Amino acid sequence: MKLFSKLYLPIILSAAFFLNACTKDEAVTVDPTAQLIKLTEGYATGAATKVLVYTESSVINTGYTRFYLQLKDSASGADVTQAQVMLMPMMDMGTMKHSAPVENPVSEKATDGLFQAASVFIMSSMGGSWTMTFTVRRPESGKRGSLAIPVTVTDPAKATVKSFTAADDGQKYFIALIEPAQPRIGINDFEIGVYRKATMMSFPADSALNFTIEPEMPTMGHGSPNNVNPTHAQLGHFKGKVNFTMTGFWRVHLDALHGTAVADTTQYFDIEF
Amino acid sequence: MSRAGSKPFPVKKIILLIGTCIGPLMLFAQQSLPANPFTDSTRFIELREVHLQARTASPQQRLVNFYRGNASFTLEDIMARLPEVSFQRRGPYGMEPSIRGYTGGQINVLIDGMRIYGACTDKMDPPTIYIEPLNLDHVQVQTGQNGFLHGSSIGGSVLLKMAEPKHDEEGNLHASVSSGYSSASKGWYESARLHFGTGRWSFLANGTYRKNQDYRAGGGETIPFSAMEKANYGFSAKYRLNENLSVKADFLGDDGWNIGYPALPMDVGYAAARIGSLSIQSEKPKQGWTNWNAKLYANRVQHYMDDTHRPNVPMHMDMPGLSKTYGAFAEGMRQTGQRHSLRLRADVSSTFLTASMTMYPPNEVPMFMLTWPDHRKMQSGLGAAWTFDADSNWRFQANARVDFITHRLTSTDGKEEVAVLGYDTDGRNDLLSNLSLSATRKLLARSAVFMNIAYAERIPTGSELYGFYLFNAQDGYDYIGKADLLRESSFQAETGIKGIVGNVQRVRVSYQLTGFASYLDNYITGIVEPDLSAMTIGANGVKSYQNLPWALQAGGEASLSGALHKQWQAVVTIRYTYARDDQGDPLPFIPPLKSMLSLRYQPGRFSAQAEWEAASRQERYAIRAGEDETPGFMLLHLRCGYSFPVSTSRIGLQAGVENVFDTFYHEHLDWGNIPRQGRNVYIQLNLSF
Ligand SMILES: [Cu+2]
Numbered sequence: 001m002k003l004f005s006k007l008y009l010p011i012i013l014s015a016a017f018f019l020n021a022c023t024k025d026e027a028v029t030v031d032p033t034a035q036l037i038k039l040t041e042g043y044a045t046g047a048a049t050k051v052l053v054y055t056e057s058s059v060i061n062t063g064y065t066r067f068y069l070q071l072k073d074s075a076s077g078a079d080v081t082q083a084q085v086m087l088m089p090m091m092d093m094g095t096m097k098h099s100a101p102v103e104n105p106v107s108e109k110a111t112d113g114l115f116q117a118a119s120v121f122i123m124s125s126m127g128g129s130w131t132m133t134f135t136v137r138r139p140e141s142g143k144r145g146s147l148a149i150p151v152t153v154t155d156p157a158k159a160t161v162k163s164f165t166a167a168d169d170g171q172k173y174f175i176a177l178i179e180p181a182q183p184r185i186g187i188n189d190f191e192i193g194v195y196r197k198a199t200m201m202s203f204p205a206d207s208a209l210n211f212t213i214e215p216e217m218p219t220m221g222h223g224s225p226n227n228v229n230p231t232h233a234q235l236g237h238f239k240g241k242v243n244f245t246m247t248g249f250w251r252v253h254l255d256a257l258h259g260t261a262v263a264d265t266t267q268y269f270d271i272e273f
Numbered sequence: 274m275s276r277a278g279s280k281p282f283p284v285k286k287i288i289l290l291i292g293t294c295i296g297p298l299m300l301f302a303q304q305s306l307p308a309n310p311f312t313d314s315t316r317f318i319e320l321r322e323v324h325l326q327a328r329t330a331s332p333q334q335r336l337v338n339f340y341r342g343n344a345s346f347t348l349e350d351i352m353a354r355l356p357e358v359s360f361q362r363r364g365p366y367g368m369e370p371s372i373r374g375y376t377g378g379q380i381n382v383l384i385d386g387m388r389i390y391g392a393c394t395d396k397m398d399p400p401t402i403y404i405e406p407l408n409l410d411h412v413q414v415q416t417g418q419n420g421f422l423h424g425s426s427i428g429g430s431v432l433l434k435m436a437e438p439k440h441d442e443e444g445n446l447h448a449s450v451s452s453g454y455s456s457a458s459k460g461w462y463e464s465a466r467l468h469f470g471t472g473r474w475s476f477l478a479n480g481t482y483r484k485n486q487d488y489r490a491g492g493g494e495t496i497p498f499s500a501m502e503k504a505n506y507g508f509s510a511k512y513r514l515n516e517n518l519s520v521k522a523d524f525l526g527d528d529g530w531n532i533g534y535p536a537l538p539m540d541v542g543y544a545a546a547r548i549g550s551l552s553i554q555s556e557k558p559k560q561g562w563t564n565w566n567a568k569l570y571a572n573r574v575q576h577y578m579d580d581t582h583r584p585n586v587p588m589h590m591d592m593p594g595l596s597k598t599y600g601a602f603a604e605g606m607r608q609t610g611q612r613h614s615l616r617l618r619a620d621v622s623s624t625f626l627t628a629s630m631t632m633y634p635p636n637e638v639p640m641f642m643l644t645w646p647d648h649r650k651m652q653s654g655l656g657a658a659w660t661f662d663a664d665s666n667w668r669f670q671a672n673a674r675v676d677f678i679t680h681r682l683t684s685t686d687g688k689e690e691v692a693v694l695g696y697d698t699d700g701r702n703d704l705l706s707n708l709s710l711s712a713t714r715k716l717l718a719r720s721a722v723f724m725n726i727a728y729a730e731r732i733p734t735g736s737e738l739y740g741f742y743l744f745n746a747q748d749g750y751d752y753i754g755k756a757d758l759l760r761e762s763s764f765q766a767e768t769g770i771k772g773i774v775g776n777v778q779r780v781r782v783s784y785q786l787t788g789f790a791s792y793l794d795n796y797i798t799g800i801v802e803p804d805l806s807a808m809t810i811g812a813n814g815v816k817s818y819q820n821l822p823w824a825l826q827a828g829g830e831a832s833l834s835g836a837l838h839k840q841w842q843a844v845v846t847i848r849y850t851y852a853r854d855d856q857g858d859p860l861p862f863i864p865p866l867k868s869m870l871s872l873r874y875q876p877g878r879f880s881a882q883a884e885w886e887a888a889s890r891q892e893r894y895a896i897r898a899g900e901d902e903t904p905g906f907m908l909l910h911l912r913c914g915y916s917f918p919v920s921t922s923r924i925g926l927q928a929g930v931e932n933v934f935d936t937f938y939h940e941h942l943d944w945g946n947i948p949r950q951g952r953n954v955y956i957q958l959n960l961s962f
């Protein structure tokens with residue numbers, strides 16, 4: 001009996017896999033927002049455009065957050081696939097205001113009907129109130145308008161954005177952990193976004209730093225082999241590999257340097273899975 | 274002589290026990306082969322077994338039969354008395370057999386021809402633990418030229434043959450029960466055996482139960498975490514199809530609870546093995562293919578380690594392991610003419626291994642990892658032994674074996690974990706070839722000189738390929754496998770002389786003297802990886818398995834057994850092994866010079882036996898493997914027995930004192946220098962009808 005089930009199970013499973021794969025192929029083009037959560041929708045008044053705002057999670061945490069915008073013509077209701085989209089996060093702390101790092105859509109053309117952007121919320125709504133303003137400019141009409149939404153940002157259990165003042169140049173940097181989003185035992189992508197605080201309102205991506213990483217399990221005092229230090233890819237994103245030999249609580253230490261000049265050696269990201 | 278212990282030793286009791294030593298060791302009685310073994314029908318079964326063995330009794334077999342007498346002996350106790358064998362000991366039970374210093378993946382341990390792999394990443398469960406002397410028919414240790422016939426190996430094979438039911442035209446029912454007590458471990462031993470046979474059907478059932486407490490070492494110290502409890506039970510049914518053919522179904526189960534391993538940081542909470550097989554076999558030697566049998570088998574070993582009884586555990590952890598093997602083989606022998614004979618064995622097997630570790634830190638998520646990433650080993654092999662009797666003086670033999678072995682990681686989790694070490698995760702394929710040639714020249718006086726040369730290869734073990742931070746308590750390092758290890762191979766030569774001197778009726782001495790040497794290529798050992806950080810809290814670092822360019826191993830064994838008027842029997846064995854690596858450093862786990870002398874007096878129903886065991890100091894130790902110098906020791910054991918018939922049944926009594934002088938000692942292969950058992954007084958009662 002066991003032998004039969006052993007033989008049959010893979011056959012059934014592989015058959016199911018193929019069937020599944022076929023249906024998936026057909027389903028792929030249907031709805032690009034299927035895996036996303038609709039945060040809100042509203043009108044970018046002035047641009048005659050309806051803006052539907054999607055995120056990957058209904059809870060917005062401090063750290064790197066992706067926004068997916070679906071635009072529709074407010075008159076015809078037709079999908080808008082050509083537009084210039086800009087994000088402006090703003091925190092009002094009562095006595096002062098500041099912005100945060102943003103990544104506007106790289107293209108004026110929508111991908112799968114969506115404009116993808118991101119923002120790095122550098123503090124939670126405990127310190128004030130966040131407003132995110134989406135500005136849309138329709139190239140064919142030249143019309144421009146904005147939608148401003150309040151955003152509630154909470155602190156996650158393990159911080160995914162860190163900041164430090166560099167020892168060598170005195171500048172303030174923000175580092176956001178992007179990957180691993182779904183950590184697991186094995187080789188994980190390691191990706192961080194690096195931003196320099198130029199002014200209270202400007203946080204440009206930075207590619208001048210270089211980094212070394214070292215994962216550690218503080219509870220046991222061990223690390224892991226064959227990690228790859230993140231190097232600059234584009235737009236302040238640094239990519240490397242981090243290896244986890246087991247599940248549990250990991251601390252990935254991060255040293256930042258300018259060439260050989262040490263900028264900071266105190267930062268780390270805690271990852272628990 | 275005895276050292277001041279925590280408790281005064283009851284000398285009076287010993288004297289009393291020795292004084293009431295009342296019976297020949299039942300098996301001794303059988304194995305010394307009274308003139309007509311078939312006169313007493315109640316002893317038919319065992320006697321016939323002995324009779325069958327006697328035809329092929331090698332010096333080694335004679336030793337096994339000699340030492341089998343103590344029914345409380347485990348298989349380990351018996352095997353440890355063979356000059357070729359020693360044991361790596363992590364606890365009083367579950368010792369890992371080693372042949373001439375070869376161990377683990379360098380040797381095969383087969384039960385009735387079946388492959389069975391331990392489910393413990395710390396090697397707590399070698400297959401030898403599943404065979405109790407009660408269900409053992411015989412054990413054979415194959416070295417040198419024959420070592421690889423049952424599976425590619427450089428160090429030889431331990432073949433364990435389980436007892437099987439015998440057909441009996443008279444339809445008799447036989448039963449025996451035994452009970453025993455050992456003082457050093459306050460241990461109980463209970464066993465029962467039931468046999469029923471008819472002309473067509475025959476059945477054999479047996480069970481053994483052992484429960485020991487923490488044992489007392491020489492001098493009186495109690496060794497913590499050395500207790501154990503286990504049950505072993507087997508059932509076998511045979512049906513005779515015709516004169517020459519029978520089919521057989523066997524089941525063997527083994528359960529262990531709270532088995533202590535004082536040299537390791539963990540014990541066994543529960544371990545279970547289920548071993549089943551179906552076979553078809555020829556019953557009597559005939560023309561054409563003789564002694565052939567074919568078997569289909571499956572086994573499953575589960576292993577759960579436990580640290581909940583240990584003090585000062587930094588973090589509680591679970592370490593379960595699973596091993597599943599199924600396979601089939603056929604083997605047989607063919608005589609062509611008077612001069613040629615051919616033995617063939619074809620086998621296939623598939624083994625799945627997985628093991629994991631989960632730690633439970635306070636206020637954090639559990640930490641989990643696969644210590645054996647899920648993997649499957651598939652093996653198919655063909656072995657052949659061709660013997661040619663050139664004339665009445667010369668015999669030549671050529672043995673060959675090929676094995677095709679594949680390893681595959683079977684799960685994404687396993688592959689992703691192995692990828693962390695930078696290894697290829699597609700698995701590996703290996704073709705292994707083994708070849709040996711031997712010549713035997715008859716001399717005068719029933720003696721012969723023999724000489725053989727061999728080339729043999731072995732595949733790295735699952736731990737050596739894919740082990741993931743396996744803690745080794747002996748050297749304190751975490752071990753990781755290396756997926757692209759080269760095969761270890763050996764060029765070996767063996768030579769010796771053996772024979773029988775004297776007359777069967779009065780004085781008879783059989784002797785064997787063997788010398789051997791092998792040159793190992795790509796010797797596999799653990800090498801420190803300074804850049805890796807140890808996973809285990811408190812470990813010294815990480816080692817990975819790597820190939821050393823070469824190693825050398827050489828040694829010799831001698832055994833002498835003599836009988837005088839059938840009332841006196843003496844057995845002497847002596848052995849020595851020398852081993853070094855390419856740097857000139859000694860290899861680990863190499864036993865020192867060791868000798869054993871046993872003397873038995875058996876005038877009739879009564880028997881008495883003295884055993885003297887001596888090991889020299891081992892100065893050649895491997896610092897790299899965490900070894901240190903081991904002092905020499907001498908031990909004396911005294912045993913006696915008496916057996917007598919009561920109507921249709923027979924009662925046997927055995928008693929003895931082991932380690933009479935309560936010597937505080939450990940052997941060189943004992944991990945952690947944990948002292949062995951001190952003075953032990955045992956008594957046993959056996960009833961059979
Ligand atoms: Cu860990």
Ligand SMILES: [Cu+2]
Nearest residue numbers: 393395397578
């Ligand atoms: Cu274990």
